Amino acid sequence: MISIEDLSHSYPDGTQALKSVSLRVRSGELVLFCGANGSGKTTLLRHLNGLLKPTRGRVLLDGMDVSEHASQAVTRVGMVFQDPDSQILGETVWEDVAFGPENLGLAQDEVRRRVEQALALTELHELAHKSCLWLSGGERKRLAIAGVLALSPETLVLDEPFANLDYPSTRQILTQIVQLHSKGHTILLSTHEVEKVVAHVDRIAVLAGGELKLVGPPETVLPELAAHGVRPPCHHLMGLPVASWINI
Numbered sequence: 001m002i003s004i005e006d007l008s009h010s011y012p013d014g015t016q017a018l019k020s021v022s023l024r025v026r027s028g029e030l031v032l033f034c035g036a037n038g039s040g041k042t043t044l045l046r047h048l049n050g051l052l053k054p055t056r057g058r059v060l061l062d063g064m065d066v067s068e069h070a071s072q073a074v075t076r077v078g079m080v081f082q083d084p085d086s087q088i089l090g091e092t093v094w095e096d097v098a099f100g101p102e103n104l105g106l107a108q109d110e111v112r113r114r115v116e117q118a119l120a121l122t123e124l125h126e127l128a129h130k131s132c133l134w135l136s137g138g139e140r141k142r143l144a145i146a147g148v149l150a151l152s153p154e155t156l157v158l159d160e161p162f163a164n165l166d167y168p169s170t171r172q173i174l175t176q177i178v179q180l181h182s183k184g185h186t187i188l189l190s191t192h193e194v195e196k197v198v199a200h201v202d203r204i205a206v207l208a209g210g211e212l213k214l215v216g217p218p219e220t221v222l223p224e225l226a227a228h229g230v231r232p233p234c235h236h237l238m239g240l241p242v243a244s245w246i247n248i
């Protein structure tokens with residue numbers, strides 16, 4: 001259980017990016033955070049593993065205060081940033097995925113096992129020895145996810161996972177997200193492109209101006225999206241049943 005309690009965040013320049021946000025996410029839930037640019041999505045997600053410290057309030061992971069136990073939080077909550085390049089550190093795909101588990105001080109056998117598993121899950125095994133420099137946008141995103149999976153976190157946080165991806169890459173990333181969810185991972189992701197993922201989410205949380213305006217299952221939230229600066233999915237606008245972007 002992730003418990004976000006009265007969370008506020010002000011940046012040093014005085015921008016109040018989050019205002020008293022409270023939300024509980026159950027273990028195994030898939031929650032979508034949406035909202036217009038600047039609504040506070042990235043700021044909120046970065047509190048979940050202690051990357052940012054609250055100005056007020058707190059985030060609890062099964063009762064553990066994240067900002068007081070940041071090193072534990074990092075292993076329990078894996079963060080995939082919007083810009084995958086910011087978290088690609090290795091020369092080759094294999095080295096990059098191995099970087100995290102090696103840093104945890106794991107034995108070589110365990111490092112190898114985790115890298116193989118993460119590359120298989122993200123369908124990158126054929127690129128294992130390719131230079132990270134030559135990967136496509138979609139491959140970089142999958143590599144960022146593989147690097148996080150190798151840390152074996154129970155919760156995955158993905159900030160704008162579909163940004164700058166074409167249709168096939170979006171489907172590939174979405175397939176991975178849905179598979180990880182079905183394996184029991186808790187998943188929190190942000191996007192303003194609700195349509196891409198709405199068929200698979202348990203709840204949608206809507207942010208505007210740093211405030212949590214609304215949270216609930218898609219059927220109750222979709223009619224309110226436009227009022228908060230988020231485009232409703234096509235199926236909703238046309239009165240049709242929800243359609244998935246993938247075949248699962």
Ligand SMILES: Nc1ncnc2c1ncn2[C@@H]1O[C@H](COP(=O)(O)OP(=O)(O)O)[C@@H](O)[C@H]1O
Binds near residue numbers: 015044
């Ligand atoms: N490092 C920073 N310093 C000052 N203001 C920031 C910083 N990062 C984000 N902000 C501001 O905080 C608000 C929320 O930003 P952000 O969390 O990035 O929103 P979103 O991810 O929804 O686009 C915006 O007004 C943004 O300009």
Ligand SMILES: [Mg+2]
Binds near residue numbers: 159
């Ligand atoms: Mg953002």
